[in-house]
Amino acid sequence: DQQVKQNSPSLSVQEGRISILNCDYTNSMFDYFLWYKKYPAEGPTFLISISSIKDKNEDGRFTVFLNKSAKHLSLHIVPSQPGDSAVYFCAATTTYNFGNEKLTFGTGTRLTIIP
Protein backbone atom coordinates (compact mmCIF):
# COMPACT_ATOMS: atom_id res chain seq x y z
CA ASP A 1 0.00 0.00 0.00
CA GLN A 2 2.00 2.93 -1.32
CA GLN A 3 0.45 5.94 0.34
CA VAL A 4 3.28 8.20 -0.80
CA LYS A 5 4.71 7.78 -4.27
CA GLN A 6 7.62 9.29 -6.10
CA ASN A 7 7.25 8.08 -9.65
CA SER A 8 10.62 9.22 -10.93
CA PRO A 9 13.41 7.05 -9.53
CA SER A 10 16.04 9.34 -11.00
CA LEU A 11 16.49 12.81 -12.44
CA SER A 12 19.47 14.52 -14.06
CA VAL A 13 19.68 18.30 -14.23
CA GLN A 14 22.31 20.69 -15.52
CA GLU A 15 24.01 22.82 -12.90
CA GLY A 16 22.32 26.21 -12.57
CA ARG A 17 18.98 24.98 -13.90
CA ILE A 18 15.83 24.19 -11.95
CA SER A 19 15.32 20.74 -10.44
CA ILE A 20 11.70 19.68 -9.94
CA LEU A 21 10.98 16.60 -7.85
CA ASN A 22 7.44 15.30 -7.63
CA CYS A 23 5.48 13.39 -5.03
CA ASP A 24 1.90 12.07 -4.93
CA TYR A 25 -0.06 10.82 -1.96
CA THR A 26 -3.30 8.95 -1.51
CA ASN A 27 -4.14 9.33 2.18
CA SER A 28 -6.43 12.34 2.71
CA MET A 29 -5.55 12.35 6.40
CA PHE A 30 -2.02 13.55 5.70
CA ASP A 31 -1.76 17.19 6.68
CA TYR A 32 1.96 17.82 6.88
CA PHE A 33 4.61 17.07 4.31
CA LEU A 34 8.38 17.08 4.50
CA TRP A 35 11.25 16.70 2.09
CA TYR A 36 14.43 14.96 3.14
CA LYS A 37 17.76 14.67 1.41
CA LYS A 38 19.82 11.54 1.90
CA TYR A 39 23.40 10.64 1.08
CA PRO A 40 24.54 7.00 1.10
CA ALA A 41 25.29 5.63 4.58
CA GLU A 42 23.78 8.70 6.24
CA GLY A 43 20.44 9.45 7.82
CA PRO A 44 17.79 11.56 6.11
CA THR A 45 18.43 15.30 6.50
CA PHE A 46 15.45 17.62 6.71
CA LEU A 47 15.14 20.16 3.90
CA ILE A 48 11.77 21.86 3.93
CA SER A 49 8.18 21.19 4.92
CA ILE A 50 4.68 22.42 4.25
CA SER A 51 1.43 22.29 6.14
CA SER A 52 -1.78 21.41 4.32
CA ILE A 53 -3.15 24.87 5.09
CA LYS A 54 -0.58 26.36 2.72
CA ASP A 55 0.13 25.86 -0.96
CA LYS A 56 3.70 27.10 -1.03
CA ASN A 57 6.68 27.34 1.28
CA GLU A 58 10.03 28.78 0.39
CA ASP A 59 13.43 28.53 2.04
CA GLY A 60 16.36 29.89 0.09
CA ARG A 61 16.86 27.84 -3.07
CA PHE A 62 14.14 25.36 -2.05
CA THR A 63 10.42 25.81 -2.62
CA VAL A 64 7.74 23.25 -1.96
CA PHE A 65 4.35 23.48 -3.66
CA LEU A 66 1.28 21.62 -2.47
CA ASN A 67 -1.81 20.92 -4.57
CA LYS A 68 -4.28 19.37 -2.14
CA SER A 69 -6.99 18.71 -4.68
CA ALA A 70 -4.55 16.71 -6.80
CA LYS A 71 -2.82 15.23 -3.74
CA HIS A 72 0.45 16.29 -5.27
CA LEU A 73 3.50 18.14 -4.05
CA SER A 74 6.71 19.19 -5.69
CA LEU A 75 10.10 20.40 -4.59
CA HIS A 76 11.83 23.02 -6.70
CA ILE A 77 15.54 23.67 -6.35
CA VAL A 78 16.80 26.81 -8.05
CA PRO A 79 19.58 27.09 -9.04
CA SER A 80 20.72 23.49 -8.83
CA GLN A 81 24.23 22.94 -7.52
CA PRO A 82 26.53 19.88 -7.64
CA GLY A 83 26.15 19.46 -3.86
CA ASP A 84 22.43 18.88 -4.39
CA SER A 85 23.18 15.46 -5.89
CA ALA A 86 21.56 12.99 -3.48
CA VAL A 87 18.42 10.93 -3.02
CA TYR A 88 15.38 13.02 -2.11
CA PHE A 89 12.52 11.58 -0.11
CA CYS A 90 9.07 13.01 0.26
CA ALA A 91 7.41 12.16 3.60
CA ALA A 92 3.94 12.74 4.96
CA THR A 93 2.28 12.60 8.33
CA THR A 94 -0.90 13.39 10.21
CA THR A 95 -0.45 15.84 13.05
CA TYR A 96 -3.44 14.91 15.14
CA ASN A 97 -1.30 12.83 17.49
CA PHE A 98 0.76 15.56 19.06
CA GLY A 99 4.47 14.85 18.94
CA ASN A 100 4.03 11.29 17.74
CA GLU A 101 4.26 11.96 14.05
CA LYS A 102 4.92 8.73 12.21
CA LEU A 103 6.41 9.60 8.83
CA THR A 104 5.38 7.74 5.70
CA PHE A 105 8.10 8.00 3.08
CA GLY A 106 8.06 7.81 -0.67
CA THR A 107 10.49 5.61 -2.57
CA GLY A 108 12.89 8.45 -3.31
CA THR A 109 14.26 10.20 -6.38
CA ARG A 110 17.97 10.16 -7.09
CA LEU A 111 18.94 13.65 -8.28
CA THR A 112 22.16 14.07 -10.21
CA ILE A 113 23.39 17.56 -10.98
CA ILE A 114 25.58 17.65 -14.05
CA PRO A 115 28.37 20.27 -13.88
Added chain:
Amino acid sequence: EPEVTQTPSHQVTQMGQEVILRCVPISNHLYFYWYRQILGQKVEFLVSFYNNEISEKSEIFDDQFSVERPDGSNFTLKIRSTKLEDSAMYFCASSGGDRGLSNYGYTFGSGTRLTVV
Protein backbone atom coordinates in the same frame (compact mmCIF):
# COMPACT_ATOMS: atom_id res chain seq x y z
CA GLU B 1 23.53 21.55 16.33
CA PRO B 2 22.13 18.70 18.45
CA GLU B 3 22.51 15.24 16.93
CA VAL B 4 21.00 11.80 17.24
CA THR B 5 23.87 9.34 17.69
CA GLN B 6 23.70 5.70 16.66
CA THR B 7 26.10 2.86 17.42
CA PRO B 8 27.51 0.76 15.94
CA SER B 9 27.65 2.16 12.42
CA HIS B 10 27.87 -1.35 10.99
CA GLN B 11 26.98 -4.68 12.60
CA VAL B 12 27.41 -8.12 11.07
CA THR B 13 25.62 -10.98 12.77
CA GLN B 14 24.81 -14.60 12.12
CA MET B 15 21.25 -15.62 11.40
CA GLY B 16 19.45 -16.52 14.61
CA GLN B 17 21.59 -14.30 16.82
CA GLU B 18 20.28 -11.43 18.90
CA VAL B 19 21.37 -7.89 18.11
CA ILE B 20 20.94 -4.64 19.97
CA LEU B 21 21.13 -1.37 18.09
CA ARG B 22 21.78 1.68 20.21
CA CYS B 23 20.73 5.28 19.89
CA VAL B 24 21.24 8.41 21.93
CA PRO B 25 18.40 10.80 21.06
CA ILE B 26 18.60 14.56 21.45
CA SER B 27 18.57 15.22 25.15
CA ASN B 28 15.35 17.22 25.55
CA HIS B 29 13.32 15.19 23.06
CA LEU B 30 10.39 13.15 24.26
CA TYR B 31 9.41 11.05 21.26
CA PHE B 32 11.60 8.34 19.82
CA TYR B 33 11.37 6.31 16.65
CA TRP B 34 13.01 3.51 14.72
CA TYR B 35 12.87 3.30 10.94
CA ARG B 36 14.61 0.97 8.55
CA GLN B 37 15.61 1.04 4.89
CA ILE B 38 16.26 -2.14 3.00
CA LEU B 39 18.80 -1.53 0.25
CA GLY B 40 17.24 0.31 -2.66
CA GLN B 41 13.86 0.64 -1.00
CA LYS B 42 12.06 3.36 0.90
CA VAL B 43 12.52 4.29 4.53
CA GLU B 44 9.88 2.45 6.58
CA PHE B 45 8.47 3.22 10.00
CA LEU B 46 8.98 0.52 12.63
CA VAL B 47 7.96 1.91 15.99
CA SER B 48 7.40 5.06 18.02
CA PHE B 49 8.00 5.36 21.76
CA TYR B 50 6.82 7.90 24.27
CA ASN B 51 6.61 8.01 28.04
CA ASN B 52 8.34 4.65 28.34
CA GLU B 53 5.96 2.76 26.16
CA ILE B 54 5.32 1.98 22.54
CA SER B 55 2.81 4.42 21.08
CA GLU B 56 2.58 2.91 17.62
CA LYS B 57 4.18 0.07 15.70
CA SER B 58 4.07 -1.17 12.14
CA GLU B 59 3.38 -4.65 10.82
CA ILE B 60 7.12 -5.14 10.44
CA PHE B 61 7.62 -4.75 14.19
CA ASP B 62 6.67 -8.27 15.20
CA ASP B 63 7.48 -10.27 18.35
CA GLN B 64 11.12 -10.53 17.34
CA PHE B 65 11.55 -6.80 17.86
CA SER B 66 11.56 -4.84 21.09
CA VAL B 67 12.54 -1.35 22.17
CA GLU B 68 13.72 -0.03 25.47
CA ARG B 69 14.86 3.16 27.07
CA PRO B 70 17.05 1.61 29.76
CA ASP B 71 18.25 4.91 31.21
CA GLY B 72 17.70 8.60 30.66
CA SER B 73 19.74 8.82 27.51
CA ASN B 74 19.77 5.59 25.48
CA PHE B 75 17.08 4.14 23.25
CA THR B 76 17.64 0.61 21.97
CA LEU B 77 16.17 -1.68 19.35
CA LYS B 78 16.59 -5.39 19.96
CA ILE B 79 16.06 -8.10 17.38
CA ARG B 80 15.84 -11.41 19.21
CA SER B 81 16.58 -13.89 16.46
CA THR B 82 17.79 -12.23 13.30
CA LYS B 83 16.74 -13.36 9.84
CA LEU B 84 18.43 -12.69 6.51
CA GLU B 85 15.62 -10.30 5.61
CA ASP B 86 16.41 -8.12 8.63
CA SER B 87 19.50 -6.88 6.77
CA ALA B 88 18.92 -3.15 6.34
CA MET B 89 19.92 0.31 7.51
CA TYR B 90 18.21 1.09 10.79
CA PHE B 91 17.62 4.73 11.62
CA CYS B 92 16.78 6.14 15.00
CA ALA B 93 14.96 9.47 15.18
CA SER B 94 13.72 11.72 17.91
CA SER B 95 11.43 14.71 18.12
CA GLY B 96 10.47 17.21 20.74
CA GLY B 97 6.98 17.68 19.38
CA ASP B 98 7.82 21.34 18.99
CA ARG B 99 5.49 22.62 16.34
CA GLY B 100 7.33 25.90 16.29
CA LEU B 101 10.01 24.15 14.27
CA SER B 102 9.37 23.39 10.63
CA ASN B 103 10.41 19.75 11.01
CA TYR B 104 8.89 19.44 14.48
CA GLY B 105 12.50 18.99 15.55
CA TYR B 106 12.32 15.56 13.95
CA THR B 107 15.94 14.51 13.61
CA PHE B 108 17.41 11.28 12.27
CA GLY B 109 20.64 9.57 13.24
CA SER B 110 23.13 8.43 10.63
CA GLY B 111 22.03 4.81 10.90
CA THR B 112 23.33 1.35 11.69
CA ARG B 113 23.89 -0.97 8.78
CA LEU B 114 22.85 -4.45 9.91
CA THR B 115 24.06 -7.36 7.83
CA VAL B 116 22.71 -10.80 8.69
CA VAL B 117 24.72 -13.69 7.24
